[in-house]
Amino acid sequence: MRENRFVTSATRRPERPSSLVPPRLIATDLDGTLLRDDKSVSPRTVAALAAAEQAGIEVFFVTGRPARWMDVVSDHVHGHGLAICGNGAAVVDLHGGPGAHRFVKVRELARQNALDAVALVREAAPGTVYAVEQTYGFHQEPDYPKLHMERPDTLAPAEELLAEGAVAAAEPVLKILAHHPDMDPDAFLTLARLAVGDRATVTRSSPSALLEISGPGVSKASTLALCCAERGISHEEVIAFGDMPNDVEMLTWAGRSYAMGNAHPDVLAAASGRTVGNNEDGVAVVIERILAEQP
Numbered sequence: 001m002r003e004n005r006f007v008t009s010a011t012r013r014p015e016r017p018s019s020l021v022p023p024r025l026i027a028t029d030l031d032g033t034l035l036r037d038d039k040s041v042s043p044r045t046v047a048a049l050a051a052a053e054q055a056g057i058e059v060f061f062v063t064g065r066p067a068r069w070m071d072v073v074s075d076h077v078h079g080h081g082l083a084i085c086g087n088g089a090a091v092v093d094l095h096g097g098p099g100a101h102r103f104v105k106v107r108e109l110a111r112q113n114a115l116d117a118v119a120l121v122r123e124a125a126p127g128t129v130y131a132v133e134q135t136y137g138f139h140q141e142p143d144y145p146k147l148h149m150e151r152p153d154t155l156a157p158a159e160e161l162l163a164e165g166a167v168a169a170a171e172p173v174l175k176i177l178a179h180h181p182d183m184d185p186d187a188f189l190t191l192a193r194l195a196v197g198d199r200a201t202v203t204r205s206s207p208s209a210l211l212e213i214s215g216p217g218v219s220k221a222s223t224l225a226l227c228c229a230e231r232g233i234s235h236e237e238v239i240a241f242g243d244m245p246n247d248v249e250m251l252t253w254a255g256r257s258y259a260m261g262n263a264h265p266d267v268l269a270a271a272s273g274r275t276v277g278n279n280e281d282g283v284a285v286v287i288e289r290i291l292a293e294q295p
Helices: 030-034 043-054 067-072 111-124 185-199 220-231 245-253 265-270 282-293
Strands: 025-028 058-062 082-085 090-093 102-106 129-134 138-140 173-179 201-203 210-214 238-242 256-259
Touching: 025 030, 025 220, 030 238, 030 282, 043 058, 043 282, 058 220, 067 082, 067 090, 082 220, 111 173, 111 185, 111 210, 185 201, 185 210, 220 238, 220 245, 238 245, 238 282, 245 256, 245 265, 256 265, 256 282
Parallel strands: 025 058, 025 238, 058 082, 238 256
Antiparallel strands: 082 090, 090 102, 129 138, 129 173, 173 210, 201 210
């Protein structure tokens, strides 16, 4: 199902003290949060996730990664099998295993919005180069650097990649990746947000000047809110973890939220709590404490 509705509650703060509300769902980012720097899930974290599920608390992985990069956690999705990928652009059932995942919900970036964003950011920051992330395909401009774990399906200018009759036209566009070789990452993010306005959502999760551009209103928070609404779970019943600017809205929306010890300053400001770094199993530390507090 393709869907691109706005979720107005995606930045709302809880009305009740969150510590008084039993959690029903844990939402965690992956890179820099749940995963260690070597991209592994530690035995302690595996045990904590399993204990949360056994206690009746659903665990959702909420990541900027595409679905095809989810093999690092596909063994730990437990019963529901769902993950939110592409910064909220897709909800994916991972039960089929690597290469056999099923898209449950797609919130695509309309091609005209993508073309507008490409032109506006390139005008504001000359030298910007692009890649196009789709449900299954990945395409890039010839000058886009080798930042990812795969070879592109197509090499062409972004305007050609996003054209109606292009080879990639059959699949929805989930996000555009915009890279600048010289700019400060935070300055690039601010400049791009001002240039694009409400035509798209612009964020970043990389330590380099690499931006991720999604459909208007599409974020980890808004898609998580949709998934929670389908389950009758309020934002007060959600605990969230993150480390980078693409996590800020989710951390603000959740009843309780934790910035990792290695988090970006904007994340530290947005979260209601703080835990130790990803290499110290910061997510597991909090889950263990939460479960110990349960009656």
